[in-house]
Amino acid sequence: MNWLHVTNGDGASDLIKHSTVPGDVLPWRDVMHHGPFPADKSLEALAEIRGGYLAGEILDRREVIVGFTLRDAHFQGAGRYDELVLWFEHDLLDQLQLVQILDLISKLGLRDETTVSLICIGEYPGIEPFRGLGQLTLEQAAGLMDQRRTVSESQIALARSAWAAFCGDDPLALQNFLLKADFSPLPYLKPCLERQLQEFPWISDGLTRSERQFLQLVADGTEDPARLFMRNMDFETHLFMGDWQSFVILERLCMAEFPLLTCQPTPFRYPPKDEIELEDFRAQRLLLSDHGRAVLAGQKRAGIKRDDWMGGVHLSGPEAAWQWDPDGQRLIRAGI
Structure with a gap:
């Protein structure tokens, strides 16, 4: 054979x-x-x-x-x-x-x-x-x-x-497909696609689920970027995000027009984008900014300017056209 x-x-x-x-x-x-x-x-x-x-x-x-x-x-x-x-x-x-x-x-x-x-x-x-x-x-x-x-x-x-x-x-x-399809031939597919929809910015604060998880971990005292990556996996029942994309998100939270995180020392650096020793990478400390604290408290919106793709959907600007409604468990068009 x-x-x-x-x-x-x-x-x-x-x-x-x-x-x-x-x-x-x-x-x-x-x-x-x-x-x-x-x-x-x-x-x-x-x-x-x-x-x-x-x-x-x-x-x-x-x-x-x-x-x-x-x-x-x-x-x-x-x-x-x-x-x-x-x-x-x-x-x-x-x-x-x-x-x-x-x-x-x-x-x-x-x-x-x-x-x-x-x-x-x-x-x-x-x-x-x-x-x-x-x-x-x-x-x-x-x-x-x-x-x-x-x-x-x-x-x-x-x-x-x-x-x-x-x-x-x-x-x-995709949302309608999730509601109507018979997933018995591929039983793991439905919860994964549902998780994908939760990476659209949320109507509550403009954060994706992953961004919010990282902010909450920092708020709870996890400051080491490598440990943040590891601990973020505990939030997930269906893992999907590797270290590289996790560090890209942390960088975005630091570098946003209204930063949600600060890094000591600044700027936040990570491999493979930057040449940095593991010891120096792990020595960086990520902390909530005042804006990040206010967003987590529900007092402000994140205001992250996006240029993201989710499959065939392009999300751009500080208020994406499509956002996730966690209460209704559905996507809605912003402003409607």
Whole structure:
């Protein structure tokens, strides 16, 4: 048998490679919960868009785009394998990758060329809390091959609908999809997409859920940026945010027109954006500003000027066009 295994990133990819599982491994490197994903773009166009966004001002743009291009070419040739095995977890990052890949499998007609199977877990006996595949031993990872199941038509259909809603420029399409779809074919998908909606600014104060969590942790006495990242995970039932994006958010809270955090020493610096030793990075202390304290107390709005993408939705300015209503558990258009 000739196998191709596709999984989230390098951690899970290395686990599979070093286990007794035979075959080639393709990591799907993309932090899809932030940055642009406009609808109806080819893989070539998405490589340019995602590569340019993720490279930012830190990485070599062309090198990142080439990485996407090579990944996509490998995946498009999956029909030459006897079986394509998808390895994913229950968190937001993995579920977004999974629906994109299932959508691509349908568009490329790969199920007509090879067997496509899925391993997707949200727990493992004896591991508590279960965060992801990277916690498994090599033997445990290899044992998951017995749990794989052939991808069904209902899983493909649900993934295609989810992907279309995520990439659309009207977030109400995603909200309506969550209300009406049958999620039994992909049971981890619904809570992940619901969490994604909570990253829209909230009508109560203009903060996203993650921004508020970081501010609350600082208010409670956590000042070390590395510890802030670790403790923020305790708020999440479905992890999705890595250290890099967490530090980007902390920088935004420090550098906003009306800063919500202050850093001692200033400015806040973090890898890989800045060359900074780990000891110096952890020695930084993040504190609430007067404005941040007032926002947490419900006395002021955050006023963060945004230039953010949530799938196919672009949020701009200090008051985003779409905001999350936590009481109604729904998105609303600002000013309505």
